[in-house]
Amino acid sequence: MASAHESVRFGVFEVDLRAGELRKRGSKVKLQEQPFQVLALLLERPGDVVTRDELQRRLWPSHTFVDFEQGLNGTIKRLRQALGDSAESPRFVETLPRHGYRFIAPVVTGGQTPAAGPLGPRRRTAHLAAAGLVVLAVLTVLGLAVPRIGRRLWPPKPNGIRSIAVLPLENLSGDPAQEYFADGMTEALITDLAGIGSLKVISRTSVMRYKGTRKPLAQIGRELGVEALLEGSVLRSGNRVRVTAQLLDAKADRHLWGESYDREIVDVLELQSELTRSIVAGISLRTTSEESGRLAASRKVDPEAYEAYLKGRHFVGLWAAPGDEPFTRGIEHLRASTDRDPTFAPAWAALATAYGSWGFFGIRPPGETGPRARAAALRALELDPASGEAHAALGLATLWYDWDWVESERHVRRALELGPNSVPVLIQSTIVLIHLGRFEEAMALNRRAIDLDPLSSSTSLNLGFTFFSARRYREAIDQLERCRDLDPAAPWPWIETAWVEARLGRKEAALAAAGRALELLGKSDDSMALGVLGWVCGLAGHGAEARVLLRRLEAIRAPVWVDPYCVAYVHEGLGDRPAVFDALERGVRQRSPSMAHLLVDPTWSAATRTHARYAELCRSVGMPEPLVYEATVGAFARPTPAPDSRESAAAGGQTFR
Secondary structure, three states: OHHHOOEEEEOOEEEEOOOOEEEEOOEEEOOOHHHHHHHHHHHHOOOOEEEHHHHHHHHOOOOOOOOHHHHHHHHHHHHHHHHOOOOOOOOOEEEEOOOEEEEOOOOEEOOOOOOOOOOOHHHHHHHHHHHHHHHHHHHHHHHHHOHHHHHHHOOOOOOOOOEEEEOOOEEOOOOHHHHHHHHHHHHHHHHHHHOOOOOEEOOHHHHHHHOOOOOOHHHHHHHHOOOEEEEEEEEEEOOEEEEEEEEEEOOOOEEEEEEEEEEEHHHHHHHHHHHHHHHHHHOOOOOOHHHHHHHHOOOOOOHHHHHHHHHHHHHHOOOOOOOOHHHHHHHHHHHHHHHHOOOOHHHHHHHHHHHHHHHHOOOOOHHHHHHHHHHHHHHHHHHOOOOHHHHHHHHHHHHHOOOOHHHHHHHHHHHHHHOOOOHHHHHHHHHHHHHOOOHHHHHHHHHHHHHHOOOOHHHHHHHHHHHHHOOOHHHHHHHHHHHHHHOOOOOHHHHHHHHHHHHHOOHHHHHHHHHHHHHHHOOOOOHHHHHHHHHHHHHOOOHHHHHHHHHHHHOOOOOOOOOHHHHHHHHHHHOOHHHHHHHHHHHHHOOOHHHHHOOOOOOOOHHHHOEHHHHHHHHHOOOOOOOEEEOOOOEEEOOOOEOHHHOOOOOOOOOOO
8 A cells, every 4th residue: 555655644653655764743753674664564555464474575585594583573673662652552563473463553645634624514524425435436446456455445254164263362461370361261262162053163172282383374274174263362461451363264364353352350251252252253153042142141250250260270271190289279279269259150160070070080089079069060050051061060960970860961962052062061971971872972972072172182082982982992993093193191092092902802902002001100090090901901811910000009098089990990800700899889889980881881791791789780870770782783782690609700700802
């Protein structure tokens, strides 16, 4: 735009492009050559994005040897100093993180002059009408003559964008301790967008791999399989927060929409809702009346409660093994959030999920965590009946701790309606469906979760577990290999590999996988991992190693809880069937969450599954009479019970098959 004129004006500034001068109210402002060239390039396309690559080609050609990043940052800083501008609250030059810059102030070019003096109503109307026609004509000519300006004035509508990734928002505070705030805002946007059924939204786990990366946006779009990307920044200052965001067409590398929001922390939920609505409008996405209602709903939140909530989610997300200090810290922050603002539903929902995991993964006894998980989920739903996270948490709590199969399924079905693209909701729903023996439904949901979270090893691992539970062992092996590629240092893909190889009858492969898993576990007190590996060793004829793992299980001390179900695994591998049933009966008395897996668990031998004590255990946890998986028909069938009188260690012997 500016290239067609000798002078350009904005605010109190005037740029003489021919003379290479910047003036402020007629007085010359000192500006070096490179900052002036950047300004001239921005003024050529006001309101449009000038990428960092374009600036590099213009100012630092390929034969120039210079640190481009440092040089460009210094140049932009000097330009802002000359204009009295600010990166945090820009009036002229806006930064689009990792992408480029945009000139955002109104621009007057050439000999155009603003109208001076007041006009009467009729004359003002006439002047405005005439001016409007002139401006329209000029803009039309410019739109035809200069395609870039035409695209800016009449931006093309996005065509069929139905997938998006929210890249990690950049923390502009300069304080690394504030990273949790930027990450929390990123997760909140993902959660809000995931509630829209027609939009594919990549999960937090996968997008966080791009934090701090300088990969081209088009490449990120290809790797995540999305058509649009949202990127931006967060600046927290006292009780105010500023979010700058831009929406980009990942394939065409084209700017679709951009906006800045400045709010008090108490209005941060309103900010999130407004930003989500802007994204939906920016890609011309239709929503249902229920979805629109959820996006429109917002409320104020106590700043300290919100901060504690974000810290809680942050630390819970760092969980790696039972007893981990970050997980416990996360729960403490979530409790602080609900204490500070008892009406803040998201904190209650997150607390319900955390309490449920606290018991299932052996961090605390289920008698302590189950009632807390249930109470927190019910409180969240009392405050917000449309919380998909709370419904999913209650679905798992009623499965793991109440053994109420009907109620559990009802809640996860509702959670799927409310959060059809939420990966946590999808995974929690698959867990319930696996325990119900509905493997095809579970696989379909799990594949959808992987599509939304393609770089997450845990999401991929869950599909491997689904294949294992469905007795589709070779498919499980292939899936677990992909898990190991995604995260070679994670022990659980190796643990599940040993589990599956044992069921396939491949003794050496099972022992090799178990050995690698033990190396990666180190001194971890993960009772489920130790139980599975003890079963593998016992089944493979390495009884001494199995007993070492059994003693290691028995040596675990409070507050970490030892799941009797996992102790039963080791006895099963050793062929000690009375000890198996003794441990499982302790699991019933202690309300072990793992007992919900009893019906479909392939770990138990036919001799165990057909025993009368097994049938009684199934009834104790609210299941129908025990079923045996028939591979020929791909379903469960009723077995012929084995008589008690034949119970012996010899009868409990197993072979690889």
